[in-house]
Amino acid sequence: MTEQSLLNFTDELLESNWLYCAICKDILKPPIMLVETIGNVCTTCLEETEVTNLKSMNNSALENVLSLLKLPCKFKLKGCMERCSYGKLSFHQNNCKFRTKICPMQKVSGCEWEGSSLDFADHFKQCHGDHVINFENDLFFLQTSLTERNVVKLLVMKQHTYMLRMQNNLEKNKIFYVICSLTDDYNSFCEYAVKHKGASDNYIKTKSKILSSYFIYDDIDESIAVEIDINALKQIAQVSDTITNIFKIKLEDSLTETMDEKILHFFECPVCKNFMKPPIYQCHSGHSLCNLCRPRLEKCPTCRSTFGNTRNYSLEGLTVGVMYPCIYHDSGCAEIGSASDILKHESECSYKPYSCPFPSCNSSGNHDIIVNHLINFHFDSVIYNGASGFTDSFRLDQNNIYNKVFDRKCVIAYNHIFKLTCKRVAEHCLMAAEVVGSQNTSKTFVYEVSVIDMRRPEKKLIRTDYCLNEMPEEELFKKCIMFPNSVLSSYSHHGMVTFNFTIREK
Known part of the structure; x- marks a missing residue:
């Protein structure tokens, strides 16, 4: 029988209804059961309906006939001309671009939209805009709660759009997720890491x-699907149940590792997972780690041997020819450079994360986000463009503020954020200035405090010191400017001490 004759024979069988289930009226799927008084029934209908009590037998002869046929897609009337063997027909119909799709937000918000996959992206953007995430340098940032049952997000890149689905299975204590192409001609070589x-x-x-x-x-x-253990996520979440998921999608033309990427694997610090830059230290057994993690550890995390002050000069020598990505590449920064150049860049990187300097506030974000946050939510305590300084005063005889921080302010200057903290103790007034987000900063700043006698403004008591890196307050007030209360009293006017605070770049 020629192929065309076989197709004609198939169409004749379909027209006679011999190949359709007597219950669901869809094309039969093996195993086919011949049910008394009913006819040929697919196994799914047999198990899900009341005909299970009737006598039935496997119709293997019809299954053999089906195995020879190429069956049309059930969406033929909508334009699909595909024909498949019955073994592949179900997968094709589930994935057919002419299939009527149900919006995945149905289980999240009850959306009742149905339509073509070609119209799906437009529907999602118009009706579920708060579930659309736009890329930043091929990165997608998503905060999720460990208790969320279903998460659906549309990931929009410049030339590609994907769908993220996450599902929380509390019974298995797992979270499952997939990222899917929106088109049927998806590229199976596209990878992503999270x-x-x-x-x-x-x-x-x-x-x-x-x-x-x-x-x-x-x-x-x-x-x-990718699965993640919820207990493992709880350990890294610590006090909250919120996880930040950073998705990086690699398209086919970017999958090949460069030589720098291959070499950088050998520079990954075993503790913080960042890439080591000089100075690089090693334990007595030869395991290396970065200069930021070394002071925090008493023993090697790999072999538990002790540390000395031994440097790994061989590894440091190899860094000369390596181009490092910015330490904030997971936040979207695409900058790369030599070890020295990238350190300078990282000190001012616009993607560097900041926490709000005020202890009672948990807000965080990059430099611009935190500056806007400070101006909008802490405006009474923020000096914007404050390089020229500000003037303030406090009452010297307030005994109830001893051993307490009585003033905090943020100064925004030189594209940096500075925190001024004032504290009174029994015999001194302490004033300290910190550079917020100061890790790896390449710049040096000094702060100057001038106590002014308001009766004779030309009379001033001036102290200058270096702005400190962020540190715990018990350490901060050991390294700050101290004014004896007995000296301040000679500058006070009606019990008030007035001072001027300025910052300058050194």
Whole structure:
């Protein structure tokens, strides 16, 4: 029988209804059961309906006939001309671009939209805009709660759009997720990696490949989804149940590792997972780690041997020819450079994370976000463009503020954020200035405090010191400017001490 004759024969069988289930009226799927008084029934209908009590037998002869046929897609009337063997027909129909799709937000918000996959992206952007995430240098940032049952997000890049689906299985204590292409001609070579970060410095990293659009519209297939243990996420989340997920998608043309990327693997610090730059230290057994982690550890995290002051000069020598990514590349920075150049860049990187300097506030973000936050929410305590300084005063005889911080202010100047903290003790007034987010900063700043006698403004008591890196207050007030209360009393006017505070770059 020629191929055309076989197709004609198939169409004749379809027209006679011999190949359709007597219950669901869809094309039969093996195993086919011949049910008394009913006819041929697919196994799904047999198990889900009341005909299970009737006598039935396997119709293996019809199954053999089906195995020879190429069956049309059930969306033929909508334009699909595909024909498949019955073994592949179900997968094709589930993934058919002419299939009527159900919006995945149905389980999240009850959306009742149905339509073509070609219209899906426009529908999602128009009706679920708060679930759309735009890329930043191929990175997507998403905060999720460990208690969320279903998460659906549209990931929009310049030339590509993907769908993220996350599902919390509390019974298995696992979170499953997939990223799918929105088009049927998806590229199976597209990869992505995810860093799951909490309040601690630790993170969990997962990676997988972009899946077919088929997995957007049906329940997540846990056998092919990425899974993460919820208990492991709780450990890195610490006090909260919120996780920051950083998705990095690698398209096919960017999958090949460069020589720098291959070499950088050997420079990964075993503690903080950042890339080591000179000076690089090593334990007595030869395991290396970065200069930021070394002071915090008593023993090697790899072999538990002790540390000396031994440097790994051989590894340091290799860094001369290595181009380092910015330490904030996971936040979206695409800058690369030599070890010295990248350190200078990192001190002023616009992606560097900041926490709000005021202790009662938990806000965080990059430099611009925190500056706007300070101006909008702490405006009474913020001096903007404050390089020229500000003048303030306090009452000297307030005994109830002894051993307490009585004033905090933030000064925004030189594209940096400075925190001024004032404290009174029994015999002194203490004033300290810190550079917020000062780790790896390449600039030096000094602060000057001038106590002014308001009866004779030309009479001043001036003290100058270096702005400090952020540190605990018990350490901060050991290294700050101190004014004896007995001296301040000679500058006070009606019990008030007036001072001028300025910052300058050295």
